[in-house]
Amino acid sequence: MTYGIVLTYTVTPRWLALSRAERNAMRAAHLEPVFATYADRVTARFFDAEAFTGRVSDFALLETDDLGTYYFLVEALRDTPVISEGYLTFADIFLGVEDGFQTYELALSHGDEPR
Numbered sequence: 001m002t003y004g005i006v007l008t009y010t011v012t013p014r015w016l017a018l019s020r021a022e023r024n025a026m027r028a029a030h031l032e033p034v035f036a037t038y039a040d041r042v043t044a045r046f047f048d049a050e051a052f053t054g055r056v057s058d059f060a061l062l063e064t065d066d067l068g069t070y071y072f073l074v075e076a077l078r079d080t081p082v083i084s085e086g087y088l089t090f091a092d093i094f095l096g097v098e099d100g101f102q103t104y105e106l107a108l109s110h111g112d113e114p115r
């Protein structure tokens with residue numbers, strides 16, 4: 001099964017107080033290596049949202065076949081100074097199964113007992 005995850009987050013005033021060069025340096029030093037480590041198992045796309053909602057500033061769309069790897073990615077992110085020092089906070093996380101109903105129907109058609 002392929003899982004789709006919407007990971008919403010907000011950058012804090014502490015992040016916004018940094019210059020753009022400092023933000024880019026922190027992103028390159030701390031966030032990009034984590035996503036690179038898991039890139040073969042978790043794909044990620046990033047979106048700005050602050051102009052469209054007051055709830056969060058950004059969100060990432062992640063896809064994976066392995067929720068354990070996704071969990072490890074999040075733990076690795078939490079270990080970075082970007083999160084541990086309060087530059088970014090996670091908000092809502094939404095998880096879905098891509099075309100899950102089709103997998104369910106296929107299992108039924110093969111006489112499998114869906115669990």
